[in-house]
Amino acid sequence: MTDLISAKQFRDAPGVEDWRTIFGGGWACAYFRTGSFAAGVELVRAIGEVAAAANHHPDVDLRPEGVSVKLYTADFGGLSDQDVAVAQQISAAAAALGAPADPSAVQHVQVAIDALVSAEVQPFWVAVLGYGSFGETDVLDPLRRGPTFWFQQMDAPRPQRNRFHIDVYLPHDQIEARLAAALAAGGRIVSDAHAPGWWTLADAEGNEVDLAVWE
Template structure:
């Protein structure tokens, strides 16, 4: 008997990636995303219309970004107490990929990424209050250190608690979340372009890089699949 899909059970990025049929999708910093090449705005609009007709969408409407070249689809649950993925997203992702294939559209997982701005703060609540008001952002669910755009358009802001000033390093940096299978290439490209590796202690989930003048940035991945030999 087939196990019914729960629409509320929360899942981790690794669970999403390990599910059959998720080849078009990559979990990055802000949910599960897929990029489908369309070649025209009209074809993209047709694709979005077809997505809207999927009966399993329910209350989990995907975020869709339509451009002439392609369409980005993002799956994420945003509630007062949760910001992440559920089993319903697995079902919805599978249907969206099926619609894309029916329309002759191909996915390019390497084109997916999300960007986050990180601010080091000693007085976190006061610093967050300023940026919350300035940006018109709101707190991420159950988090006292993240702000998100309520319209889910702008990059989220993360406030990293510091115990003491760190004047020798920049206090604002960019986190670039890329697909787990694109991190090595992205890091290599940044190093080739004049950057340097500052810290890889948290690899393979996070690397700290710096540009030629020492301004730092992080490359992060969400839930890379664990090789079968390492699973318990």
């Protein structure tokens, strides 16, 4: 059985400066700017060779501008030493191909739904999204493409407040810049009681979003 490591243990390892732990430390993600689709294909080929040799397979998203890579040992909430080793080798391959990492492009988006009785609400979202349940509070895309859905327990109805909000999970060194950008774009801070773990912001009409690190 593979032993899991914490987000901090991953970050403290040498050779993973390109990578950011995200969503509670469950994933290690990197985005490499390749500048062309052809260069991206070369990087994906190199990643494939690393993954095959290690028998440890990341999620890889190839776009004309770059390549996103997500490493994990458990589908939801787990990193291991194996992720560290594969991350080191992928970074070396990207450097050899002249594809720099851009940590500002790493994030994860989650939709949070307030529910009085989650068991009555969650099955609808599993069905309508084609997702799968993970535990009692989370609904996940089995292909890890779309946002996750989280059902937040309510004790009483909130008729004057939105029942949905968005969680944006960011790397620890990117959240301050995003917070500043959101405020400059007309947002306001609703609560910073849990900072630096997360800030609750709202747009001009009161629609809420949490900017979160959760590490």
